[in-house]
Amino acid sequence: MKRLFFRRQMSGEPSTFLVVASAVLICTIGADYAQAYLDPGVGSYALQLILAGLFASLFFVKRIWNGISVFFRAVPNPRPDSTDSAAGGDPDPSKSRAGSAPDSDNEEKSDSK
């Protein structure tokens, strides 16, 4: 069976509790509460942007820890001659647009104001 999750070893990954707990405290200080519940999608969208720095950091830490170039290997990478017009096709996260990984501390603090 080629599917990864049935044979994947989940051990050996670093504990992220302290990093996450710190970020959570920063992000949630000053949160206020609305009574109505109109569009839950905005919050989901914003949450990802706020935590983008954290997720990027975790990804790099995990890559270093596991010593792998990509997290999953279920599907082979695109062919080099792929005529992909979209942004994709490059599996190397380090080649992402410069500066696109936000500075999590600064941006999280600014959002919580």
Place this chain on the structure above:
Amino acid sequence: MRKSRIPSDGIVSGSFRDPSGVVFYRDGVIYRQVNRAYGECYDHLMNSGLYDGLIETGLMVPHTEASLDLAVSPEAYKVIRPERLSFTSYPYEWCFSELKAAALTTLEIQESALRFGMSLKDASAYNMQFISVVPVLIDTLSFQFYEEGKPWVAYRQFCQHFLGPLALIAYTDARLSQLLKVHIDGIPIDLASALLPLRTRIIPSLYLNIHMHARMQKRYSTKGAPAIIPERKMSRAAMQGLISSLYSAVARMEWKVGAAAWSGYEEENSYAPEAMDQKERIVSEFLDQTHSNMVWDLGANTGRFSRISAAKGFFTVAWDAEPECVEINYRKALENNEPDLLPLVLDLSNPTPGVGWEGKERMSLAERSDADTVMALALVHHLAISDNMPLDRLARFFSGICRWLLIEFVPKSDPMVVHLLSTREDIFPNYDVEGFEKAFRRHFTVTERRKLAGSERILYLMESRRID
């Protein structure tokens, strides 16, 4: 062969929400129309190598392209014919490990899609179906071009359809998976957050993706888009980190089925070994007399008799009301890689209704009942005595869902029935062999009748009188 209840022509009522295409039947064959608006995405999926990779790794259902003449509307770009599924099941019928497998498959697909310049626009559990014992993506039109900098548009749906329900089963109560029946787009995150125990707030993945997620939704629900949305970007690494962290969170989650369940639910253990061997032989012989493609085992327990049917190459759906039994059954099926066995959760006294828009988006149990043979072993006494179901109603129900019925009658003298009646008044004067046979002969022709050695139990093979 019994006539299938699956429609032979028409648009599938669950597919109307997607402007990218539509699913329809033509002469009993299922097709998917790809609309012109989705043409560029479809071509990229097919030509970039993503489709081939997903098929090769068994993550998505394969399809072939069909004639455009089959299209149901003028905006058609392509018509494809996906491989037909043996049976359509829904997340509220899955056990914990089935839902978990579907969640992990969704994340694997998303990670693969990112490497090919695409991203899942939906993370709906209804887009996953089981082929053999593993889930696959059935919605070929779920992909859109990945735009670097933008968050995952299906993140909320993933949390509502997978992460929240899995956490509720693992940390609160397995029965809460039935909330998926009430909330067709997944369990709302604030509801999941409210129902999860306090200790889940110290689990980083659940704190961020459920509890903090719920707070964020409340915070921005009336404020409109926050300033950070146009200002901030989510890099590719951040997206991969999100998918990777969700994968780890789901993969780590376990539902511990109590040790007592493993023995306690094996009601079959109440038989003497010789009687059990004899029952297995009779079931096997009876099944050989049917001409089945599809067998339903109702009250399948952990699947002892379902496996006899599946081993014969009959696709067997093993239904049971207890999530623990279904979980044990699925883990066995996974371990043994049993391709013709699908364990699912069902309370037969309150079967799956049609849900969604007009009650038609997700089919009821009755609409999906195209079994040739139904097995109802050690079940009648539960329905007749525990649920007060008159025998005639039972017979009529069974005759409506199958051609052949393999059924066991458990008399009042049996220890299991004695136990059921020990705390209640016996209001079942007709519950005896004569009453049972009289009720069932109205709807069935009895072709075999065998008494189990050392027991008062009787096994019947019947053929429905009803002709569809």
